[in-house]
Amino acid sequence: MSAKKATPDHDHDAIHKPSKEFSVKARIPSMAAYKKLYKESIDKPDKFWAREAKELVWQKPWSKVLNWKAPNATWFEGGKLNVCENCVDRHAAGPRKNKAAIIWEGEPGDKRTITYGQLQKEVCRFANVLVKNGVKAKDRVLIYMPMVPEAAIAMLACARIGAVHTVVFGGFASEAIVDRLEDSGATVILTADGGWRRGKVVPLKPVVDEALVKYKSVRRVIVLNRCGNEISMDADRDAWWHEEVAAASSKHVAKAFDSEHPLFVLYTSGSTGKPKGILHTSGGYLTGTYSTCKYIFDMRDEDVYWCTADVGWITGHSYIVYGPLANGVTQVMYEGAPNAPDFGRFWKMIEEHGVTIFYTAPTAIRAFIKAGDHFPAAHDLSSLRLLGSVGEPINPEAWNWYHKHIGGGRCPIVDTWWQTETGAILISPLPGATPCKAGTATHPFFGIDAAILDDAGNECKPGQDGRLVIRKPWPSMIRTIYGDKERYKKTYWSDYPGLYTAGDGARRDKAGNFWIIGRLDDVLNVSGHRLGTAEIESALVSHPAVAEAAVVGRPDDMKGQAVAAFVTLKGGFNESPELQAELRNHVGKVIGAIAKPDDLHFAPGLPKTRSGKIMRRLLKELVCTGKISGNITTLEDFTVIESLQRKIAKPV
Numbered sequence: 001m002s003a004k005k006a007t008p009d010h011d012h013d014a015i016h017k018p019s020k021e022f023s024v025k026a027r028i029p030s031m032a033a034y035k036k037l038y039k040e041s042i043d044k045p046d047k048f049w050a051r052e053a054k055e056l057v058w059q060k061p062w063s064k065v066l067n068w069k070a071p072n073a074t075w076f077e078g079g080k081l082n083v084c085e086n087c088v089d090r091h092a093a094g095p096r097k098n099k100a101a102i103i104w105e106g107e108p109g110d111k112r113t114i115t116y117g118q119l120q121k122e123v124c125r126f127a128n129v130l131v132k133n134g135v136k137a138k139d140r141v142l143i144y145m146p147m148v149p150e151a152a153i154a155m156l157a158c159a160r161i162g163a164v165h166t167v168v169f170g171g172f173a174s175e176a177i178v179d180r181l182e183d184s185g186a187t188v189i190l191t192a193d194g195g196w197r198r199g200k201v202v203p204l205k206p207v208v209d210e211a212l213v214k215y216k217s218v219r220r221v222i223v224l225n226r227c228g229n230e231i232s233m234d235a236d237r238d239a240w241w242h243e244e245v246a247a248a249s250s251k252h253v254a255k256a257f258d259s260e261h262p263l264f265v266l267y268t269s270g271s272t273g274k275p276k277g278i279l280h281t282s283g284g285y286l287t288g289t290y291s292t293c294k295y296i297f298d299m300r301d302e303d304v305y306w307c308t309a310d311v312g313w314i315t316g317h318s319y320i321v322y323g324p325l326a327n328g329v330t331q332v333m334y335e336g337a338p339n340a341p342d343f344g345r346f347w348k349m350i351e352e353h354g355v356t357i358f359y360t361a362p363t364a365i366r367a368f369i370k371a372g373d374h375f376p377a378a379h380d381l382s383s384l385r386l387l388g389s390v391g392e393p394i395n396p397e398a399w400n401w402y403h404k405h406i407g408g409g410r411c412p413i414v415d416t417w418w419q420t421e422t423g424a425i426l427i428s429p430l431p432g433a434t435p436c437k438a439g440t441a442t443h444p445f446f447g448i449d450a451a452i453l454d455d456a457g458n459e460c461k462p463g464q465d466g467r468l469v470i471r472k473p474w475p476s477m478i479r480t481i482y483g484d485k486e487r488y489k490k491t492y493w494s495d496y497p498g499l500y501t502a503g504d505g506a507r508r509d510k511a512g513n514f515w516i517i518g519r520l521d522d523v524l525n526v527s528g529h530r531l532g533t534a535e536i537e538s539a540l541v542s543h544p545a546v547a548e549a550a551v552v553g554r555p556d557d558m559k560g561q562a563v564a565a566f567v568t569l570k571g572g573f574n575e576s577p578e579l580q581a582e583l584r585n586h587v588g589k590v591i592g593a594i595a596k597p598d599d600l601h602f603a604p605g606l607p608k609t610r611s612g613k614i615m616r617r618l619l620k621e622l623v624c625t626g627k628i629s630g631n632i633t634t635l636e637d638f639t640v641i642e643s644l645q646r647k648i649a650k651p652v
């Protein structure tokens, strides 16, 4: 984006201090208070985390807070709890019984409010349905649902009986379901006939059916009737959600599970191979999500909180389901697209439901900027008191627009850095304490020992770029890659033995703020979603016309990064706009629409090193600048680059 004159609206270097009004009521009211508690949490992590964990309900207390032998952590050893009881029952049993837990809007405009008391009954019923269908503790259950309350109910019901959910984003294609079924060994699927998105029904059950042609070990599919679109039901295998629930009791006693009992597996892209199943467990994960909600979102009983993520991503797990519900807050949940029927939808909902805390992604903010200021201006957004951002660095234009047009210049913005693997936010401002500057996630959360190291393992000086690492374990950390301890160790703990490497580049400024630069590995961040170049390449190569493929990211004003693909064709296939479209759609079919290449270039050959490795670095330079100026001495065939350069030569 172009540099603008430093008017107050575009003063990118402005430091925004929390207002007195916000600070006096905040849990952490000043930087001095943050620093004091941060020091304690780093010097005595056991003390800090034990105090946080004690705010949850444990059926049996732990004997040891942390048992750490890198890279294996056991948090709250000996302790037993039920995650669902903490998110639902303890509120339903007290003064929050009739408080709204979820205020939901479907895209077509249908609305439901579910109180904590009602949520408990629904979750118990569905837990009984799962038990009746033979689901036992530690069994994996795959969830492929739209953004409806039943998605949260399904996750909580799994947690209640100790089953391990693996949620697959509703935008993913059948191959993604097959991969996740194969890897997790799930035998039960919870889905819906479809969901609403941009005025249309997105079919879900037919995608499951397609996956189950390839993967035969699923014995039960429970289908929610959401849209009434036509689907087929296998009489032996498939059951309707409403029929199962109607026959189930609303009473279920929540049994306690070990603190390290597996809670869920969520798949995410890595730099090589298939997506990794990130395993999170119970006590530590809940403590981390609970505590970050409490301090970073400063959640209060009177708040109406809204996180616009989908439950198919980690943000939906930690900041729609577990963290907010563990805090007993009222939250808004929305099924559809931000522009349905137009870009005023979110602002209308904030006004109508009196939303006080709003958490969204920079990519959405950029779409709102493009749509026009008149959309938010048409609504009363004065209920808002705090804004959040997640998924990618927030560029100053987006930060300033969010601050002015949504936050009315009065709401602090928490730019939260974290990952599927970290389970909870690790670096973020605290809204009543931290002076904020557009584009920095500022300081580590309590107990998080974050640092930036150079290749030799030395701490970088202010202003110097390096790799972001976490030097001490934290409760909500990944426990392993499902079924692959070796890959877990190699991916996260081998760059600097004993330290967690996030895969992000970062730098700190003189004031100690962390600035996240982006992924250092072959992982793209498209609209805040992680996509592995390897996955997209293997999807392309699975098409009969493609001999070889290489995928790189290029900067994109709206999406952060766009997907640029280079393919070489097999003999007998010719370059054509039709084939280009077909290949893009093929990726959409194999992975999902978000992975479709934005640019697809046919190439006579790919630039390779003499040892045969594709030099993506050169392709990246080519798509970003239109030419190659870097070191190409290791290149095997120089003519490849020349012809590519001629072919895609485009202005910067």
Ligand code: PRX
Pocket: 268, 314, 315, 389, 390, 391, 392, 393, 394, 415, 416, 417, 418, 419, 420, 421, 441, 502, 503, 504, 516, 518, 519, 525, 528, 529, 530
């Ligand atoms: O590169 C960082 C970026 O998103 C990656 C994690 O992606 P995922 O596991 O899908 O989780 C996304 C939601 C937590 C990180 O390695 N990222 C996430 N939040 C930020 C960010 N980059 C900069 N600033 C952020 N606030």
